[in-house]
Amino acid sequence: MVFAFPNLYSVGIASLGYQVVWRLLKGCPELRVARLFMDLAEPLPPDRELVGFSFSWELDFTNILTLLTQLQIPLSAHERSHDHPLVFGGGPVLTANPEPFADFFDVVLLGDGEELVPEFVRAYAQVRHLDRAHQLQHLSQVAGVYIPSLYQVTYLSPTGGVAQIQALTPAPATVTKRTWRGDHLSASTVVTPHSAWENIYMVEVVRSCPELCRFCLASYLTLPFRTAPVTGSLLPLIEAGLRVTSRLGLLGASVTQHPEFEQVLDYLAEPQFEQIHLSVSSVRANTLTPKMTQTLASRGANSVTIAVETGSERLRQVINKKLTNPEIETCAGIVAEGGLKGLKLYGMVGLPSEETADLAATLDLLTRLRQAQRGLRLSFGCSTFVPKAHTPFQVYGVDRQAEKKLELFARRLPKIGVDFRPESYGWSVMQALISRGDRRVGQVLRQVHQTGASLGTFRRAFKELKGQLPPLEHYVHDDWSGQVLPWQHLLGPVAEGVLTRHLETARAQM
Numbered sequence: 001m002v003f004a005f006p007n008l009y010s011v012g013i014a015s016l017g018y019q020v021v022w023r024l025l026k027g028c029p030e031l032r033v034a035r036l037f038m039d040l041a042e043p044l045p046p047d048r049e050l051v052g053f054s055f056s057w058e059l060d061f062t063n064i065l066t067l068l069t070q071l072q073i074p075l076s077a078h079e080r081s082h083d084h085p086l087v088f089g090g091g092p093v094l095t096a097n098p099e100p101f102a103d104f105f106d107v108v109l110l111g112d113g114e115e116l117v118p119e120f121v122r123a124y125a126q127v128r129h130l131d132r133a134h135q136l137q138h139l140s141q142v143a144g145v146y147i148p149s150l151y152q153v154t155y156l157s158p159t160g161g162v163a164q165i166q167a168l169t170p171a172p173a174t175v176t177k178r179t180w181r182g183d184h185l186s187a188s189t190v191v192t193p194h195s196a197w198e199n200i201y202m203v204e205v206v207r208s209c210p211e212l213c214r215f216c217l218a219s220y221l222t223l224p225f226r227t228a229p230v231t232g233s234l235l236p237l238i239e240a241g242l243r244v245t246s247r248l249g250l251l252g253a254s255v256t257q258h259p260e261f262e263q264v265l266d267y268l269a270e271p272q273f274e275q276i277h278l279s280v281s282s283v284r285a286n287t288l289t290p291k292m293t294q295t296l297a298s299r300g301a302n303s304v305t306i307a308v309e310t311g312s313e314r315l316r317q318v319i320n321k322k323l324t325n326p327e328i329e330t331c332a333g334i335v336a337e338g339g340l341k342g343l344k345l346y347g348m349v350g351l352p353s354e355e356t357a358d359l360a361a362t363l364d365l366l367t368r369l370r371q372a373q374r375g376l377r378l379s380f381g382c383s384t385f386v387p388k389a390h391t392p393f394q395v396y397g398v399d400r401q402a403e404k405k406l407e408l409f410a411r412r413l414p415k416i417g418v419d420f421r422p423e424s425y426g427w428s429v430m431q432a433l434i435s436r437g438d439r440r441v442g443q444v445l446r447q448v449h450q451t452g453a454s455l456g457t458f459r460r461a462f463k464e465l466k467g468q469l470p471p472l473e474h475y476v477h478d479d480w481s482g483q484v485l486p487w488q489h490l491l492g493p494v495a496e497g498v499l500t501r502h503l504e505t506a507r508a509q510m
């Protein structure tokens with residue numbers, strides 16, 4: 001088989017997900033695996049039966065279509081015959097909502113790969129000599145394996161929403177995402193100077209996040225919260241990694257929420273690790289301690305990143321972000337006292353029910369932080385709220401005023417000495433389209449692939465396909481309350497009824 005990452009080698013090999021699935025595939029005795037990237041490839045087997053993609057960034061879809069073309073595989077699953085390999089994909093983009101890509105994949109693997117990947121390979125090995133239709137029917141029986149062609153979607157009208165999604169026998173009516181419940185999480189299998197994160201050894205400290213911020217895919221779709229055992233797994237992995245490199249990355253949605261994180265830091269504070277360079281992904285502001293910042297500073301870290309979302313206490317309640325402004329201000333003090341040079345804050349504009357007063361509260365908070373911590377480099381990265389499938393806020397559209405709100409911050413923040421790093425509004429619109437797209441969006445993607453992905457090419461494609469699917473506004477901006485969702489047949493770990501209850505609680509707080 002060919003296992004592809006639809007981007008450069010340096011990007012793909014920096015993805016812990018790609019590394020882990022590659023290791024799982026290499027562990028399948030039935031398989032011979034060749035890796036493929038946009039700029040590099042191992043010798044590809046001429047008689048390949050499977051072509052897999054690890055899909056972790058939405059706009060890489062154009063690279064997937066390019067690679068399929070290079071491999072002489074028809075882009076549409078229904079145009080492929082038994083002479084073509086089965087095309088499968090997995091990863092965060094497909095697990096969140098595979099529907100815009102349904103036409104391109106014969107098989108989609110939903111969820112954690114640890115058990116799913118070997119089970120899929122074993123199931124395929126049982127039917128590799130059967131015809132394609134029987135192969136797909138057989139694979140549809142594996143938990144977490146989704147065969148898009150075995151589901152029929154009907155629409156209210158050519159330009160209306162989804163009416164019904166029906167499974168074709170023998171596919172199950174719904175497919176539930178697979179969750180790995182074993183007691184170890186993942187770590188790098190490759191350390192290389194050619195990675196975008198040069199020579200880094202990555203260790204997953206926690207998986208998911210128990211905080212349930214109502215917009216957050218990294219929480220709702222990946223529950224339950226899992227932590228790697230410290231003595232049985234985390235420390236031996238770190239020790240093994242530090243034997244081959246001095247750069248260590250601790251990964252997870254919120255690593256400081258690991259109940260024994262202090263023990264990991266104590267270990268890394270030992271004299272033999274004086275020369276290492278440690279980086280941690282985002283931390284929760286109210287879990288940061290002076291010991292953590294001191295250890296991070298003594299191990300080469302310059303700054304920490306915290307997600308505050310907004311300076312408005314009211315809006316934080318609406319989104320269920322259990323963090324207060326005084327806690328953020330205390331956190332900034334701990335960062336400065338620990339000897340770190342910078343604090344990166346992340347926020348969002350366009351959260352449901354946001355008003356001018358909420359934006360003013362964000363500016364006030366950043367002003368207070370600036371005045372209290374003169375010596376600290378402060379930056380504010382800001383994106384636009386994008387609705388994500390399987391979260392309580394999946395029904396809300398992107399705020400049409402979001403671009404103006406970003407412009408307001410861009411004018412005001414440099415004046416108070418905060419480095420403002422906005423994410424492009426156009427990119428958020430494209431993300432929202434992919435995030436809430438149904439199968440008809442596949443035609444748009446094919447068209448955009450010819451011309452290069454930008455907001456302009458997406459808009460042009462919608463214009464050219466007018467009458468064949470709803471307008472861009474339907475996917476991006478409309479409120480979808482009460483509608484059949486394109487991913488209704490694909491289940492995450494949180495039941496639809498629970499998501500609705502969480503949404504109602506948020507509405508009551510608006």
Ligand code: SF4
Pocket residue numbers: 209210211212213216217218219253254284307
């Ligand atoms: S704390 Fe961060 S990772 Fe956790 S649910 Fe909230 S936004 Fe998501």
